Amino acid sequence: MPNEITNGNSVISLKGVNKWYGDFQALKDINLEIKAKEKIVICGPSGSGKSTLIRCLNRLEAHQEGQIHVTGIELHETMKDIDIVRQDIGMVFQGFNLFPHLTVLENCMAGPNWVRGIDEKEAKERAMSMLEQVKIPEQADKYPEQLSGGQQQRVAIARSLCMQPKVMLFDEPTSALDPEMVSEVLETMVELAKSGMTMICVTHEMGFAKQVADRIIFMDEGEIVEENTPEEFFNNPQNNRTKTFLDQILT
């Protein structure tokens, strides 16, 4: 692994980030440092800018002010190597976004084979081992639509992991799932956390947050309102807005 990750520098660093959609400011003065192997959970009410923030981290969205550095590289409009940065950052979406015309195995092989320059045989081995890790190797030859939501999301995680990313981003990975499928996806994420992956998760699964998060970030109206360890966050919230939010989702 490159130095900047192991020597204690931030893998991801945001300084004074502002973002607007037209006149509407979606992110306000965001400052955030995330170190290697850290697990961050972002929560907050709907429309508070959680997705916007996490999507700025691999530049699916553009910010207008401030600096975002990812694995030491600054993200900006005219950068040449965005593809290289993105290859190192896995992302899991609320809606899975699997490629419906490819089988589960092909979904997982696509990244390594097409952009990492890994030959088909090795890509396949890696894909199979990742599918085993998310516990669905037997589904390898099916098409995504033949799978349940929970299975699809686990394929999506495996697809990202096949790229051997340095960071994984999750944007509400379980909120499109039926309740009985939530736990199988969370289990996968917990195991991934145990393996030492750097993870940034937008989620309202507070059990998961308590179990794995190093820090919890609470956002409201585009701002980071509170940032704390899980114990402090749940037992001793500082901000009134945090309290109101916790009251709502914990009851």
Add this chain to the structure above:
Amino acid sequence: MSIKLGFKTSSIAITALLLSIGMTAKAGVVYDYIKNNNELMIATDANWAPFSYINDAGEMEGFDVDVGREIAKRMGVEARFITPAWDVITSGNWNMRWDVSVGSMTPTESRSEVLNFPAVYYYTPAAFAVHTDSTVTNLAGLNGKNICTTAASTWEMYLQGNLDMLNAPAFTYKVTPGTITSLVDGSACLDDTRLGAGVRNDGIIDSVPMIQNAIEAGYPIKFLGDNAFYEPLSVATDKGNNDAELDAEIARIIAEMQSDYTLSLLSMKWFKNADGSSNDYTIAY
């Protein structure tokens, strides 16, 4: 149109600038091309029996085709036929896609702006015809009626009262139609007339051999009145190329074909009457 003209003029200007060769140097260009390729490209109609049409074997045949072949033969080259739509031929600007038109074209003032007419090779009478059930008995009876004819033809010009034939025998406008129905296909008017008097038209004007042919094929039509006018029919070349050498050669060959009676024989071969007698249309009226 103005854009096109502008481009053309400017490209001519550029050509004139770049090459010291003026427009006059074009003389002989088509003729040389014919000789070099050993092929005379002849534009004619494929829908114009007995002048030119496609036979069962898929080959061009007819009076015009025979004349075209003979011209090529006397030039010492092969004949090849091409059959673009009539208005594509008459509008000029051939761009050397073909060399001559041997397609029974009447020289007119307006056509002579874009085409040259080096040699008239025969004359046909044009006449009006009506359905056999028609109550109209003389040409005056067609005044104000709906007359059908071929689009962009001399007959259409005649109906419009602006027939500006060159070197043609004198004639008068004998009918003032109420409506002119101009159809693109040569024989479409005949088919319409067949449906009955006054159904799609009240009468047609066409070349006499054409009407003759239709009557022989059993069409319920009849000639009406005397022939309307005689039209000279000429070989045409593209004025854009203005190849005096080619024009002179065609004029020479046609004159030769007239004096050795080749043209007369061809006419009598193709223009037969119902009683078996033949017409020589190559001598003027």
Add this chain to the structure above:
Amino acid sequence: MFVDTVVEDKALHKPAFLIGLSVTVLAIFFAFNFTNTIFGEFLSPVIGNPEESGLFGRFVVSFVLSVIFVLNLLAISFARLKIQILIVWFELFLLFLAFAYSFDLKLSFIQSRIGLMISKGLFTTIYISAVSIVIATAIAIVGAIAKLSNNGFAYAIASFYTSLFRGLPLLLQVYLIYKGLPQLGFMVDAIPSGIAALSLCYGAYMTEIFRAGIQSIPKGQWEASRALGFKSGLILRKIILPQSIPIIVPPTGNQFIAMLKDSSLVSVLGIWELMYLAKTLGQRDFRHMEMLLTAAMIYWGLTIILEMIQARIERKYQQKT
């Protein structure tokens, strides 16, 4: 339409509808008066000489015809769906043949010319359409990508192109290309001109089809691909286009079928394709209807074949996803 599991009564089996239908049909047959046709002759034992049978004869003929018509409908309504479709197709086809027969066609004339129509006309039609379709497809892919790109030049050129070529009648384009290109110094023969006109015109329509097809792919597919670090070209080639094909195929098939028939417009350039021969071969003998109907049947047959191929391709893509 998606079929419900509960079936309504067939309209035909409701007495009120049946009676209403019978009366209407009777009225129509009566209005059109079939007394002087073969039906009148057939019924002459009942009505006497059809010419003199008057209103009585007219009524009897139309009554018999409408009874046959309604009984036929009733009989078909009891058959299974597939059989129903077959019978109705067959009967409509018979009616079409009867229509053709009414022209007093000379079959021997058709026989003597059909070889030429197929070997020369049909061949040229297929040749021109096939080449044009390939070029139009290539144009459409490029055009659609240009229209979706945020490159100002590409977008402007592509949208100007689609606007112009969808905005002009095809026949006008044929003339413009044939007469206009030489003015610009490009000498093109009739067939290449025709192919150029067809390709450009259909390329413009198909650009819009392809664009819509590409745009209909959810943006999540782009995001997932980008998040994996794929470049735009790769995303288009491997992710977006393969998914748009099933969406693009049906309307594209329609364009192919339409082009096959629009290729007849190039006949003004003197290209001896099917329609040109249909119009000219019958001329000397004044047997136009024979040739036109023959061409009609050939075009129709060809379209049916194309429709079958299209259905096949559609089925193939439906299985895949």
